[in-house]
Amino acid sequence: MNYAVIMAGGTGTRFWPASRLDQPKQLLCLTDDHTLLEATIERLAALIPLERVMIVTGDKIAEEIARVIPALPADNLISEPLRRNTGPCLILSAKILIDRDPDAILVALPADQVIKKVDLFQRILREAMALAAQEEVLITLGIQPTYPETGYGYIEIGKSAGRRNRLPYHQVAAFHEKPNAQTAEEFFQSGGFLWNAGIFVFRASVLLETARRLMPETVQALERVDGRFDRQSIKRAIDQSYPGLAAVSIDKGVMEHTDNLLVFPADIGWSDVGSWTSLSDLFQPDEHGNVARGDNLLLDSKNNIVYAREGIVVSLGVDQLIIVHTPEATLVARRDDAQAIKKIYDELERHGMKKYL
Amino acid sequence: MNYAVIMAGGTGTRFWPASRLDQPKQLLCLTDDHTLLEATIERLAALIPLERVMIVTGDKIAEEIARVIPALPADNLISEPLRRNTGPCLILSAKILIDRDPDAILVALPADQVIKKVDLFQRILREAMALAAQEEVLITLGIQPTYPETGYGYIEIGKSAGRRNRLPYHQVAAFHEKPNAQTAEEFFQSGGFLWNAGIFVFRASVLLETARRLMPETVQALERVDGRFDRQSIKRAIDQSYPGLAAVSIDKGVMEHTDNLLVFPADIGWSDVGSWTSLSDLFQPDEHGNVARGDNLLLDSKNNIVYAREGIVVSLGVDQLIIVHTPEATLVARRDDAQAIKKIYDELERHGMKKYL
Numbered sequence: 001m002n003y004a005v006i007m008a009g010g011t012g013t014r015f016w017p018a019s020r021l022d023q024p025k026q027l028l029c030l031t032d033d034h035t036l037l038e039a040t041i042e043r044l045a046a047l048i049p050l051e052r053v054m055i056v057t058g059d060k061i062a063e064e065i066a067r068v069i070p071a072l073p074a075d076n077l078i079s080e081p082l083r084r085n086t087g088p089c090l091i092l093s094a095k096i097l098i099d100r101d102p103d104a105i106l107v108a109l110p111a112d113q114v115i116k117k118v119d120l121f122q123r124i125l126r127e128a129m130a131l132a133a134q135e136e137v138l139i140t141l142g143i144q145p146t147y148p149e150t151g152y153g154y155i156e157i158g159k160s161a162g163r164r165n166r167l168p169y170h171q172v173a174a175f176h177e178k179p180n181a182q183t184a185e186e187f188f189q190s191g192g193f194l195w196n197a198g199i200f201v202f203r204a205s206v207l208l209e210t211a212r213r214l215m216p217e218t219v220q221a222l223e224r225v226d227g228r229f230d231r232q233s234i235k236r237a238i239d240q241s242y243p244g245l246a247a248v249s250i251d252k253g254v255m256e257h258t259d260n261l262l263v264f265p266a267d268i269g270w271s272d273v274g275s276w277t278s279l280s281d282l283f284q285p286d287e288h289g290n291v292a293r294g295d296n297l298l299l300d301s302k303n304n305i306v307y308a309r310e311g312i313v314v315s316l317g318v319d320q321l322i323i324v325h326t327p328e329a330t331l332v333a334r335r336d337d338a339q340a341i342k343k344i345y346d347e348l349e350r351h352g353m354k355k356y357l
Numbered sequence: 358m359n360y361a362v363i364m365a366g367g368t369g370t371r372f373w374p375a376s377r378l379d380q381p382k383q384l385l386c387l388t389d390d391h392t393l394l395e396a397t398i399e400r401l402a403a404l405i406p407l408e409r410v411m412i413v414t415g416d417k418i419a420e421e422i423a424r425v426i427p428a429l430p431a432d433n434l435i436s437e438p439l440r441r442n443t444g445p446c447l448i449l450s451a452k453i454l455i456d457r458d459p460d461a462i463l464v465a466l467p468a469d470q471v472i473k474k475v476d477l478f479q480r481i482l483r484e485a486m487a488l489a490a491q492e493e494v495l496i497t498l499g500i501q502p503t504y505p506e507t508g509y510g511y512i513e514i515g516k517s518a519g520r521r522n523r524l525p526y527h528q529v530a531a532f533h534e535k536p537n538a539q540t541a542e543e544f545f546q547s548g549g550f551l552w553n554a555g556i557f558v559f560r561a562s563v564l565l566e567t568a569r570r571l572m573p574e575t576v577q578a579l580e581r582v583d584g585r586f587d588r589q590s591i592k593r594a595i596d597q598s599y600p601g602l603a604a605v606s607i608d609k610g611v612m613e614h615t616d617n618l619l620v621f622p623a624d625i626g627w628s629d630v631g632s633w634t635s636l637s638d639l640f641q642p643d644e645h646g647n648v649a650r651g652d653n654l655l656l657d658s659k660n661n662i663v664y665a666r667e668g669i670v671v672s673l674g675v676d677q678l679i680i681v682h683t684p685e686a687t688l689v690a691r692r693d694d695a696q697a698i699k700k701i702y703d704e705l706e707r708h709g710m711k712k713y714l
Contacts, residue, residue, distance in 0.1 A: 299704060314373075314686065314701055315689045316694050316697055321675065321689065328668045330668065333674060343656075
């Protein structure tokens with residue numbers, strides 16, 4: 001059977017003050033009236049019903065996630081006591097699901113992305129799941145770059161591996177870390193590189209076999225978790241295993257070192273919604289270049305990104321700003337400083353204002 | 358006896374969103390933990406006890422004022438059904454107080470100003486009240502300009518009229534409307550002009566006699582109000598009289614047309630706190646030129662004016678802005694647009710967002 005594993009452990013510090021410690025990015029309604037997590041579930045619903053969706057998150061927000069997704073079966077909510085990156089998260093998920101279904105096929109993906117071309121996304125997933133059921137491969141979706149982004153990792157396309165239902169797929173030649181501007185430009189121009197979106201499709205057994213070779217200690221530690229245990233026992237086993245695990249991404253721990261990885265180029269209108277500025281990619285700016293969500297009144301103002309929750313933002317004569325209102329806090333930042341917003345967390349802590357985190 | 362009449366009818370639209378329809382400027386804690394109204398009362402307390410302070414305000418906020426100043430005798434709170442400028446307000450006040458005390462001396466002043474040199478302010482008032490008790494004069498305090506402001510009216514100093522306790526006073530040569538920049542510069546350089554602060558001292562009987570000649574219809578209409586009536590009857594008489602009154606300032610209606618007006622130059626550290634930018638006159642900016650009230654964290658930010666009520670303002674890399682946070686609204690404006698903030702009221706109304714007024 002096919003399963004989804006939604007990785008919902010992120011904190012989204014770059015969306016402060018809309019995101020808070022107890023309200024991370026995946027639980028924000030950034031793009032419409034639904035949280036990004038709900039949108040992720042809905043996008044999969046035609047392929048994978050909620051009974052076969054597993055959400056992996058952190059202890060701090062597990063309760064909030066159960067509240068936002070009330071129909072999620074309690075056994076499908078897995079909570080990590082501390083963050084150990086995507087490697088342990090996906091090995092744990094594969095272990096739990098294989099215990100419940102030895103033939104489990106997994107679609108693993110982050111909870112906090114936006115995909116605009118849902119039909120194409122579903123078509124690719126459908127073929128990838130079928131392929132994963134037939135062959136001993138791991139599969140990733142690589143996003144066709146639309147500009148030379150320096151903030152993403154890149155996947156270098158290798159030789160053609162086939163085509164299913166008119167969708168081509170390739171071997172992976174190499175993974176590349178976030179490039180500098182010049183390299184990003186070269187990657188973009190060449191056409192042979194895709195953005196690494198962290199979306200994977202695999203048979204649980206294939207991932208576990210591959211990981212047993214490449215991350216043996218992690219697999220061994222997580223083998224004490226049995227998906228057929230009751231919920232409390234599973235949680236106890238996770239809590240016992242996690243502190244000793246190394247924090248390694250599934251990319252670095254497994255994908256970069258295996259030769260059975262395939263990639264589907266996926267021009268699916270993807271965004272990782274990585275910062276406030278991504279809102280201007282997701283929404284058509286108005287005639288003054290402003291992108292605004294929530295109540296707002298932007299007078300003589302141009303090219304701003306504005307977000308208001310429970311209240312209004314009024315601007316007067318300002319340009320190129322990010323303005324965020326929540327009842328507890330206001331953020332005003334230069335638009336080209338969007339990435340620096342994450343440092344606000346440290347600064348608030350340093351200045352004794354943890355209550356605003 | 359000496360009385361204070363505090364004019365507290367203003368709406369303070371230039372302080373939105375800190376000021377709201379039900380929370381005008383005089384009820385804001387802009388400068389410290391007290392509202393501007395409370396600070397005005399405290400500044401007079403050494404001269405005039407609260408039992409002899411009368412507050413004139415509008416129906417909409419009378420209740421809130423009673424709440425903020427619980428010790429104010431109920432008979433001392435006068436509420437206007439609509440705004441008719443300072444002429445009717447002071448004629449009404451003089452009428453009510455003369456009914457209660459035929460020799461009443463009034464200090465009339467706005468509720469929403471800041472005066473830093475309180476000792477000097479009190480010394481001048483003490484002499485002005487004594488002078489008003491002895492002679493048939495009206496008296497105003499003129500503020501020594503510290504720069505060529507174009508937003509105030511000016512009082513041209515006439516010939517010397519005397520000196521009391523080392524405090525000189527003069528006849529008034531003329532009133533001048535808000536000047537243009539060049540004229541303001543000339544006024545400032547000449548040394549013969551003072552800012553009109555709207556602070557007056559007079560015997561109630563002298564004002565009423567002068568006004569009976571210059572604003573006869575207003576005086577006649579307000580004569581139906583008798584200060585010895587019970588509270589409900591006074592309110593009823595005011596409500597009946599006010600709709601028919603012309604809205605005229607005491608300056609234009611009386612002071613500009615009488616030759617018994619004297620002025621005390623008053624270098625009293627005065628500010629009318631006319632807009633958010635005045636906060637930078639009232640407070641020493643920090644080493645980056647920022648003036649901030651309330652919780653805030655200003656990173657790489659210079660020369661901003663920041664105000665937060667119940668929450669925090671965080672800024673990142675921004676200059677020359679006014680940033681205001683309240684739980685209901687955020688305002689971000691260019692600092693040199695401070696005067697334009699008052700137009701936000703109209704725009705909010707026009708866009709169907711009256712709930713934020």
